[in-house]
Amino acid sequence: xxxxxxxxxxxxxxxxxxxxxxxxxxxxxxxxxxxxxxxxxxxxxxxxxxxxxxxxxxxxxxxxxxxxxxxxxxxxxxxxxxxxxxxxxxxxxxxxxxxxxxxxxxxxxxxxxxxxxxxxxxxxxxxxxxxxxxxxxxxxxxxxxxxxxxxxxxxxxxxxxxxxxxxxxxxxxxxxxxxxxxxxxxxxxxxxxxxxxxxxxxxxxxxxxxxxxxxxxxxxxxxxxxxxxxxxxxxxxxxxxxxxxxxxxxxxxxxxxxxxxxxxxxxxxxxxxxxxxxxxxxxxxx
Numbered sequence: 001x002x003x004x005x006x007x008x009x010x011x012x013x014x015x016x017x018x019x020x021x022x023x024x025x026x027x028x029x030x031x032x033x034x035x036x037x038x039x040x041x042x043x044x045x046x047x048x049x050x051x052x053x054x055x056x057x058x059x060x061x062x063x064x065x066x067x068x069x070x071x072x073x074x075x076x077x078x079x080x081x082x083x084x085x086x087x088x089x090x091x092x093x094x095x096x097x098x099x100x101x102x103x104x105x106x107x108x109x110x111x112x113x114x115x116x117x118x119x120x121x122x123x124x125x126x127x128x129x130x131x132x133x134x135x136x137x138x139x140x141x142x143x144x145x146x147x148x149x150x151x152x153x154x155x156x157x158x159x160x161x162x163x164x165x166x167x168x169x170x171x172x173x174x175x176x177x178x179x180x181x182x183x184x185x186x187x188x189x190x191x192x193x194x195x196x197x198x199x200x201x202x203x204x205x206x207x208x209x210x211x212x213x214x215x216x217x218x219x220x221x222x223x224x225x226x227x228x229x230x231x232x233x234x235x236x237x238x239x240x241x242x243x244x245x246x247x248x249x250x251x252x253x254x255x256x257x258x259x260x261x262x263x264x265x266x267x268x269x270x271x272x273x274x275x276x277x278x279x280x281x282x283x284x285x286x
Contacts, residue, residue, distance in 0.1 A: 002135040007252050009132060013141040015241075015248030016148025017210060020203035021221060022228035023155055023240045024196025027168070030235030032189045034084050035094045038101035039200055040222030042072040045105060046201025047213045048113050054121055054205075061123035065205040072201025073194045075105075080193045085186070102218055110215050118213035140209050147206060151199065156237045168192065230270050233283020242282055 025039045046068030054064035079101065087093050122140050129136045159165040167183045179185050204213075211217070224247070232243020250269055254262035273281060 003256070005133045005135040006137065007256050009135075009137050009141065009145070011248040011252035012245070013144045013148075013248075014210065014251055015244040016144050017203060017207040018224060018228050018244035018247055019148050019152060019241055020199055020206060022225045022232075022244060023151070023237065024199040025225050026229055026234050026236070026240050027155075027159075027192050028196040029229075030168075032080075032084065032193060033089055033091075034080075034087070034193075035091050035098065036076075036079075036084075037095060037098040037222055038079070038105060038218075039197070039225060040220070041102045041105040041218040042076060042197050042200045043204040043207070043221050044109060044213070044215075044218045045075060046072040046204030047208045047217075048109055048118075048204075049201070050205030051118050051121060051208065051213055052113075054123075055118075061121070061126070061205075065202050068205045069198040069200075069202035072204070073198035076193050076197030077190070080190060084193075102222075106215055106218055113215075115215055118208070120209045120212055122209050144206055144209065152237065152241055159237055164188070227266060227270055230280060231273050233280025236282050239280055239282035243280065246281075 021039075021043060025036065028034055028036055028039075048068075049071045050061075050064035050068035052064075053059045053067045054061045083097055084094070087097065126140045126143055128139050130139050130142060131137075132142070157165075159168055167178065167185070167188050207221075228240060228243040228247055230243070231246050232241070233239035246269065247266060250265050251262060254265045258265075277283070
């Protein structure tokens with residue numbers, strides 16, 4: 001029973017990190033049509049900045065998380081204003097440009113922080129474990145689940161229950177008509193770009209508690225983001241949540257039951273979804 005509880009909690013906590021990663025990418029691609037493959041690099045920048053604030057400077061862990069998110073968001077604003085506004089609906093150019101950003105950001109990170117692995121770090125308050133359904137589980141992982149749930153509810157409320165969310169959905173469905181109706185979509189898109197990138201940087205600090213920090217992580221993280229989006233569907237908070245939960249469950253139970261084939265099952269799930277429903281389980285058609 002304890003094994004089942006622990007694996008389930010591992011799946012949910014990992015899914016929370018995946019959701020934080022993929023939700024920003026999904027919103028940016030859905031609203032702006034920008035395929036930002038440097039999203040994983042922004043996650044890495046957030047993780048390094050958070051580590052610098054929380055470990056090197058000895059400040060609060062949560063201050064480090066906010067600073068990591070803010071740094072990723074500011075970098076994304078420079079990218080959006082300087083490059084992406086000129087590449088609307090040009091996916092090939094976007095892919096080449098963002099791959100270039102990945103290599104630039106990776107090398108700058110190596111220059112600033114070095115190539116050594118940074119161990120997980122957290123607030124002293126969150127060290128230790130707590131009892132959940134009869135099993136002891138790390139407090140930090142429970143906090144990750146809580147943070148992921150709060151942000152998921154917040155994004156769902158923003159997208160589905162507010163006027164700003166209605167403008168976001170309008171931009172996803174038909175950019176030209178939305179602008180013709182008077183919606184200042186460039187401003188909305190810029191805000192979404194910052195928010196999505198902020199969440200990625202914030203997720204970098206939170207995710208570092210499970211995966212650590214290393215310079216090569218940006219591409220590995222981006223593969224996970226694409227897997228979540230492919231399974232759940234782009235442009236939907238609910239789809240991103242579902243994709244993250246499916247991937248989290250496959251990862252946790254796959255490693256527990258057949259560790260040698262755990263990574264294979266992740267890619268197999270992507271292939272099955274692409275064959276049955278290419279838009280993702282809850283993705284928007286067309």
